[in-house]
Amino acid sequence: MKKLTLAAVVIAGLLLAATTLDFPKWGDPQTPASMHVSARFIEKSLEEMATPNIVTAVLGNYRAFDTMLETIVVFTAGLACFFILRTRVTRESLDPAPSIKIPLDLAGEDLVVKTVARTFIPMIQLFGLYVLAHGHYSPGGGFQGGVIFAAAYILLAVSHDMRTALQHMSERATHLLSAAGVLLFAGIGVICMTNGVNFLDYGGLAGILGMPLATGHSFAILLIETGVGLTVTAALIMIFKLLSSHGAVQEGF
Amino acid sequence: MQLPVLTILFPLFGAFVTVALAWSVRSGGRKNVMPIAVGALASSAACAVVLLTQVLTTGSQIYLLGGWAPPWGISLVVDPLSALMLVVVSVGALLNLIAFSFTPSKWPLGKTPAFLGLYLLATAGHLGIVATGDVFNLFVFIEVAALSSYALLSMEGRRATFASLNYLLVGSVGASLYLLGVGYLYIESGSLNMLDIASILTALPLSTTTLTGFAVLMLGLWVKMAVFPFHAWLPAAYASASPAASGLLAPLTTKVMAYVIVRMLITVFPQNLLAGMSGFSSMVVWLACVAIIAGAIMAIAQQDLRRMLCFILVAEVGYMLGGAFLGNSTAMTGTILHILADAAMTLTLFMAVGIIIARTGSSRIQDMDGMFTTMPVTMLAFVAGALSMIGVPPFCGFFSKWYLVSGALEAGHWVFAGSLILSSLVNVLLFFRIFERAFFRKPSVAAVQDTGDWQQLAPLCFIALLLPAIGLATGGIIQEIIQPALKGVL
Numbered sequence: 094m095k096k097l098t099l100a101a102v103v104i105a106g107l108l109l110a111a112t113t114l115d116f117p118k119w120g121d122p123q124t125p126a127s128m129h130v131s132a133r134f135i136e137k138s139l140e141e142m143a144t145p146n147i148v149t150a151v152l153g154n155y156r157a158f159d160t161m162l163e164t165i166v167v168f169t170a171g172l173a174c175f176f177i178l179r180t181r182v183t184r185e186s187l188d189p190a191p192s193i194k195i196p197l198d199l200a201g202e203d204l205v206v207k208t209v210a211r212t213f214i215p216m217i218q219l220f221g222l223y224v225l226a227h228g229h230y231s232p233g234g235g236f237q238g239g240v241i242f243a244a245a246y247i248l249l250a251v252s253h254d255m256r257t258a259l260q261h262m263s264e265r266a267t268h269l270l271s272a273a274g275v276l277l278f279a280g281i282g283v284i285c286m287t288n289g290v291n292f293l294d295y296g297g298l299a300g301i302l303g304m305p306l307a308t309g310h311s312f313a314i315l316l317i318e319t320g321v322g323l324t325v326t327a328a329l330i331m332i333f334k335l336l337s338s339h340g341a342v343q344e345g346f
Numbered sequence: 347m348q349l350p351v352l353t354i355l356f357p358l359f360g361a362f363v364t365v366a367l368a369w370s371v372r373s374g375g376r377k378n379v380m381p382i383a384v385g386a387l388a389s390s391a392a393c394a395v396v397l398l399t400q401v402l403t404t405g406s407q408i409y410l411l412g413g414w415a416p417p418w419g420i421s422l423v424v425d426p427l428s429a430l431m432l433v434v435v436s437v438g439a440l441l442n443l444i445a446f447s448f449t450p451s452k453w454p455l456g457k458t459p460a461f462l463g464l465y466l467l468a469t470a471g472h473l474g475i476v477a478t479g480d481v482f483n484l485f486v487f488i489e490v491a492a493l494s495s496y497a498l499l500s501m502e503g504r505r506a507t508f509a510s511l512n513y514l515l516v517g518s519v520g521a522s523l524y525l526l527g528v529g530y531l532y533i534e535s536g537s538l539n540m541l542d543i544a545s546i547l548t549a550l551p552l553s554t555t556t557l558t559g560f561a562v563l564m565l566g567l568w569v570k571m572a573v574f575p576f577h578a579w580l581p582a583a584y585a586s587a588s589p590a591a592s593g594l595l596a597p598l599t600t601k602v603m604a605y606v607i608v609r610m611l612i613t614v615f616p617q618n619l620l621a622g623m624s625g626f627s628s629m630v631v632w633l634a635c636v637a638i639i640a641g642a643i644m645a646i647a648q649q650d651l652r653r654m655l656c657f658i659l660v661a662e663v664g665y666m667l668g669g670a671f672l673g674n675s676t677a678m679t680g681t682i683l684h685i686l687a688d689a690a691m692t693l694t695l696f697m698a699v700g701i702i703i704a705r706t707g708s709s710r711i712q713d714m715d716g717m718f719t720t721m722p723v724t725m726l727a728f729v730a731g732a733l734s735m736i737g738v739p740p741f742c743g744f745f746s747k748w749y750l751v752s753g754a755l756e757a758g759h760w761v762f763a764g765s766l767i768l769s770s771l772v773n774v775l776l777f778f779r780i781f782e783r784a785f786f787r788k789p790s791v792a793a794v795q796d797t798g799d800w801q802q803l804a805p806l807c808f809i810a811l812l813l814p815a816i817g818l819a820t821g822g823i824i825q826e827i828i829q830p831a832l833k834g835v836l
Contacts, residue, residue: 124533
């Protein structure tokens with residue numbers, strides 16, 4: 094059976110590889126993929142939304158609905174992990190820092206590791222914020238910034254212990270932040286609707302705030318990227334806590 | 347005006363608010379989450395119904411998200427067919443949630459809001475798949491729907507978790523194949539908008555890239571739709587899940603995927619594509635015949651009521667797939683009718699079985715003895731669903747099968763018509779075996795009356811009464827919804 098599966102995979106792979114012969118040349122500017130929709134994105138995006146990074150312009154504005162749903166996928170992933178993995182939900186564990194005394198040799202009492210981590214965490218966080226906010230001009234944005242921000246928290250948790258980590262961010266906070274991020278993103282869309290335009294048409298927000306159209310679009314992209322960043326940070330932290338503590342989200346595992 | 351997007355936004359916001367509320371208030375907030383979830387789904391269903399009446403009177407609506415015109419932006423396209431599907435999905439999800447909302451849950455308190463959030467996200471995902479007019483946006487909605495489905499199906503003991511993990515692996519492969527197909531289409535056309543792709547591809551000669559894209563995309567959808575031999579995840583996942591989860595997903599997922607296949611065939615791909623691949627479509631119809639027969643045979647072997655229904659579902663998937671690829675408008679009409687009919691009757695049967703499980707704790711066929719005396723209302727609804735599944739007029743299952751068989755005869759495909767009739771006969775055998783036990787034998791399990799709990803029974807009765815109503819409205823549905831959708835194609 095295993096050999097049969099392997100044969101099927103190899104044959105399917107060869108067939109797919111054979112179809113690539115029909116593809117246009119790599120990097121050819123005369124292909125439909127380069128000519129049809131890209132032209133407008135390249136020529137108009139700076140003028141329409143004051144955002145030099147075309148990738149951000151497409152993801153944050155032209156196809157913002159897809160990005161919103163991808164953020165919802167991350168939100169769903171966090172919620173699904175909680176739903177499946179969380180073992181006990183008691184009143185005590187909803188509050189941070191359950192008072193369990195941990196033996197010293199388990200608590201990670203390493204001065205060098207702790208000091209280095211404490212020095213680096215603020216810098217990593219600052220870098221995360223930079224990546225989030227600078228997505229308009231360079232590679233970056235909410236997803237990347239959120240991941241870096243969550244990495245700083247995970248560094249805190251592994252260099253210290255779960256109790257310290259929970260003191261800085263409780264389980265309640267991760268759930269609330271995760272929901273707040275998607276609410277911010279979708280909420281921007283609804284605020285636009287109240288001005289009589291379609292969902293996620295940032296022109297509506299520009300009208301409400303009295304900004305020039307392109308500036309309003311640019312500002313709205315920053316807001317939705319912040320929403321993405323919040324959800325990604327919170328969901329990753331949530332998944333990390335659940336996995337690293339066997340679903341208990343507290344000390345002792 | 348804003349109705350297409352509102353239909354999807356209500357369940358999405360319902361999910362966010364449910365989660366936020368559950369964690370923001372220390373104790374009281376969690377009691378309010380159920381009304382919020384029911385309210386979100388009811389608003390969504392109301393939007394869908396109003397949208398359907400609007401579309402039927404004033405014509406299709408195209409909603410530009412962000413105000414960007416296609417092909418640059420994403421648009422939702424609501425024509426009579428997708429409006430009908432929106433009503434099916436939102437009303438089905440609402441009825442199922444009401445029926446199971448008041449059964450005491452085994453989970454710790456904190457998990458009920460998470461369940462509701464995932465339930466709403468799954469509903470929103472299925473609604474989006476139906477409404478969108480963009481092939482990549484459809485993939486993202488598939489992700490939302492699938493990810494929440496895996497979680498919903500996993501929470502009912504070890505077996506369910508294992509089955510759901512299996513579904514996750516298989517389902518991810520299916521979704522990846524779909525995405526690969528979208529990639530091939532993008533290389534060929536440079537566009538992601540369905541109508542735009544259609545107009546570009548029609549103007550081009552058929553290339554290997556288009557054909558490969560079509561084949562890979564269809565393969566991915568078959569995996570997600572549980573076409574034999576990619577069906578193994580379905581009985582495992584749906585038969586071991588909690589009644590509320592299987593009652594939502596068993597009627598919706600396979601039918602929504604069948605809708606996507608129909609949409610791809612009638613809207614996205616050029617009409618000369620299938621005509622030029624007659625070998626491919628005849629192979630698919632043969633595959634459908636095998637699926638129908640295999641589903642029917644495996645259903646006979648089952649000792650568990652829910653597992654038996656799952657294998658009948660595998661056969662039903664074969665009906666819809668075969669009808670879509672027979673290549674004439676009668677069979678396509680039958681497929682679309684069957685998507686509607688199968689959603690309604692699967693919902694009836696799974697809700698009835700779910701209520702039986704909630705009451706007696708068992709769904710084994712041998713525990714069905716004397717069910718008519720202990721749970722008369724549930725069993726009457728079950729009989730309605732079963733008769734529709736068999737294809738007895740005036741239930742809706744009869745009319746869709748009639749069109750499918752006529753379409754098969756029109757195409758001269760006797761084997762497909764024969765396997766369809768054979769599987770209906772097997773259904774007679776399967777269901778009358780249960781009726782016999784439930785009607786004539788003495789109750790074996792401790793008698794649990796079902797009367798009095800109308801919160802649970804009212805949605806079940808509603809959907810059971812809808813079965814003959816849909817059947818009698820078949821003429822209207824074909825004239826107002828299916829014929830406009832098939833105009834100019836086939």
